[in-house]
Amino acid sequence: MRRNMQAIRSRDTKPECLVRQLLHAQGLRYRVAARPLPALRRTADIVFRPTKVAVFIDGCYWHGCPEHYVPPKTNPGYWSGKVSGNVARDRDTDEQLRAAGWTVLRFWEHESPNECALTIFDTVSERRAGLLRGEIIHREE
Numbered sequence: 828m829r830r831n832m833q834a835i836r837s838r839d840t841k842p843e844c845l846v847r848q849l850l851h852a853q854g855l856r857y858r859v860a861a862r863p864l865p866a867l868r869r870t871a872d873i874v875f876r877p878t879k880v881a882v883f884i885d886g887c888y889w890h891g892c893p894e895h896y897v898p899p900k901t902n903p904g905y906w907s908g909k910v911s912g913n914v915a916r917d918r919d920t921d922e923q924l925r926a927a928g929w930t931v932l933r934f935w936e937h938e939s940p941n942e943c944a945l946t947i948f949d950t951v952s953e954r955r956a957g958l959l960r961g962e963i964i965h966r967e968e
Contacts, residue, residue, distance in 0.1 A: 849944035878954035
């Protein structure tokens with residue numbers, strides 16, 4: 828089982844790379860697989876530090892997508908527990924980042940990369956404009 832888990836990519840997945848490519852083409856620069864908060868031992872897929880925007884592109888299986896998650900047939904207790912733990916950790920991460928003034932954007936791997944990139948671009952642009960005006964923008968998602 829350990830070998831299986833080591834083979835699963837935690838970064839640079841195809842959906843992630845597509846979104847990053849689109850963002851880069853729009854002129855946005857970002858950190859990849861970075862910790863938004865140094866004290867929080869969790870990484871976001873894409874991080875815009877100056878504007879405090881953290882982006883997560885969640886896999887349907889590992890994060891329990893309501894549309895596509897199918898409970899496993901083999902060893903269901905272990906895997907279902909693992910997925911529910913991931914979901915709980917995701918919610919905790921969102922809460923901690925928002926409490927620190929970050930905007931958290933979460934997308935599913937099946938969502939359109941173009942739509943994801945557009946939402947990210949608009950959010951980062953809006954936060955940048957607020958910073959230029961000297962405002963701190965709080966956005967509830």
